[in-house]
Amino acid sequence: MTIRSNLLTQITTNLANSSIRVSNELPFNTSGNPLYLQNMKFVYVDEEQLDVEQLYRTLDQSNVNTTVTTVNAYLSVDAKNQLSDINTVIANILSARNVVSSTLDSASNYETDIEDDVITYTFEYSYTTI
Amino acid sequence: MAIINVTSGNQAILTLGNTAPNAATGIITNGIQIPFVQDITVNATPGTVRYSTLDSTSSSAFTTVNENGISLNILVDELIMFGNSAASTNSVALNGLLPTSIAKTEVFFSVAVTGTGNAGDINLHGKGFIGGLAPSASIDGAVWLTPMEIIVNGELSKGIET
Numbered sequence: 001m002t003i004r005s006n007l008l009t010q011i012t013t014n015l016a017n018s019s020i021r022v023s024n025e026l027p028f029n030t031s032g033n034p035l036y037l038q039n040m041k042f043v044y045v046d047e048e049q050l051d052v053e054q055l056y057r058t059l060d061q062s063n064v065n066t067t068v069t070t071v072n073a074y075l076s077v078d079a080k081n082q083l084s085d086i087n088t089v090i091a092n093i094l095s096a097r098n099v100v101s102s103t104l105d106s107a108s109n110y111e112t113d114i115e116d117d118v119i120t121y122t123f124e125y126s127y128t129t130i
Numbered sequence: 131m132a133i134i135n136v137t138s139g140n141q142a143i144l145t146l147g148n149t150a151p152n153a154a155t156g157i158i159t160n161g162i163q164i165p166f167v168q169d170i171t172v173n174a175t176p177g178t179v180r181y182s183t184l185d186s187t188s189s190s191a192f193t194t195v196n197e198n199g200i201s202l203n204i205l206v207d208e209l210i211m212f213g214n215s216a217a218s219t220n221s222v223a224l225n226g227l228l229p230t231s232i233a234k235t236e237v238f239f240s241v242a243v244t245g246t247g248n249a250g251d252i253n254l255h256g257k258g259f260i261g262g263l264a265p266s267a268s269i270d271g272a273v274w275l276t277p278m279e280i281i282v283n284g285e286l287s288k289g290i291e292t
Contacts, residue, residue, distance in 0.1 A: 055272065056205055059167045061139035064205060064273060104272050130272050 003069050003100055003127060008045050010099035011073070014092035015043070018085055020075065027074050034086075035075040037118065043093065046072040055130065064130065066104065071125045079119040090121065097125050104128040134176045134244055142170050143242040144202065146260075148221040153238035155246040155291065162223035164201040166205035172241060172254060173199040173284050198256065198282035200241060206265055206274035227278065231260040239280055240289065251291040 001009075012022045020041050027034045027044035036044045049070040056064040073093065077083055090110065097108035105128040113120045136142045145161040147153030152160040159220030177194035222230050222237050228236060240255035262279035 042177065055285070056166070056168065058165070059136055059139070059170065060163070060165055061137075062165050064166070066272075085292045 002048065003125075004045055004048050004071055004103045005072060007073070007096055007125060010046070010096040011043055011093055014096050015089060016090050018092070019083055020089050033126050034074070036120065039075045040076045040118065041080065042075070044074045046074070067129050069127045069129065073123040073125070074120060075123070076118050076120045078117060079114050080117050082119075093121075093123055100125075102129065104130060138245070140245045140247070141242060143246060144170060144200065145162075145240050145242070146220075146222045146227075147238045148235075150255070150257070152220050152222075152239045153240050153255065154256075155240045155242040155251065155289075160217075160223075161222055161240075162210065162217070164202070164204060164210060164227075165207050168203045168205070170200065170202040170241065171235070172286070173201065174195070180255055196285065198286045199258070200239065200280040200282065201262065201277070202279070203243040203275065205279050206276055209231070211265070211276075228263055228265075231263050234259060236283060237280070249291055253291070254282060254286050255287045255289050256282050256286050258284075 008022060008024060015022060022043045022045060023035070023039065025035060026043065027036050030038065036042065051068040051070070052100055053068065054063050055066045075093070077086065083089065094108045094110065097106055100106060106126065107127045108123065110123040111112050111126050113122065143155070144164045144167060145153050145155055146164065147161045154161065174196065175291065176196050178191045179194060180189045180191045182189050185272060212225050213229060214223050215222030236257055236259060238257045240253045243252045245251045258280040260278065261281050262277050265274050265276040267274045
């Protein structure tokens with residue numbers, strides 16, 4: 001399974017008893033807006049972004065690389081009437097990071113952006129693997 | 131004059147064998163090429179004794195025997211470190227670096243200096259004992275690393291591939 005599919009499964013599990021649902025679709029644009037702005041209260045997980053860097057250089061050119069995999073997830077909700085369980089939802093989305101094992105390093109964080117009466121949470125998961 | 135570039139992947143390569151032919155560079159059939167070498171140093175140091183005389187303000191010296199060695203740092207490869215049961219023609223490859231070091235078995239080696247497989251390629255070769263293995267691992271390093279040395283028994287010799 002890919003990191004994205006693992007995250008989708010774990011986020012779905014973590015949010016099972018919340019007011020938020022999870023979509024399997026990528027957050028593509030339709031009618032000029034990304035899906036997470038059209039379907040609020042749905043989490044959308046984007047495609048993985050990979051960044052391969054050299055960890056060890058060796059004389060026989062059998063170099064050892066690290067791969068930093070970054071996955072973004074998006075959630076938009078009403079900014080005027082915040083969900084009562086939004087803090088729990090955010091914590092559960094962030095903790096879904098732990099579903100990926102055998103990593104050298106992992107991190108998750110989020111930032112918010114308010115436009116009109118919609119607040120969009122952009123989560124970022126990053127994993128460093130050998 | 132020209133510097134020796136070591137970026138092509140076939141220079142500065144250490145090959146070990148239980149016999150000199152098995153450790154030869156170039157036509158390597160049974161040699162065990164040590165992979166994942168980060169750095170390698172060839173030490174060819176003549177021993178010296180210093181002495182002073184009443185008629186000189188500087189000390190003098192004479193040479194004794196050479197003390198030769200090869201030192202390197204490697205990423206640990208499982209088969210190389212602990213043996214490859216399929217490598218029956220070379221006991222160093224069969225047993226691995228660590229068991230060979232523990233058994234104090236003499237090994238033959240060659241260091242490809244300018245490359246391998248081409249006429250005129252220079253190598254340094256000899257025989258000695260594997261020592262200095264100290265595998266260590268940390269979550270920051272992510273993989274096993276170890277220093278290693280070959281305590282050369284006798285002379286280092288220069289070879290040229292034909």
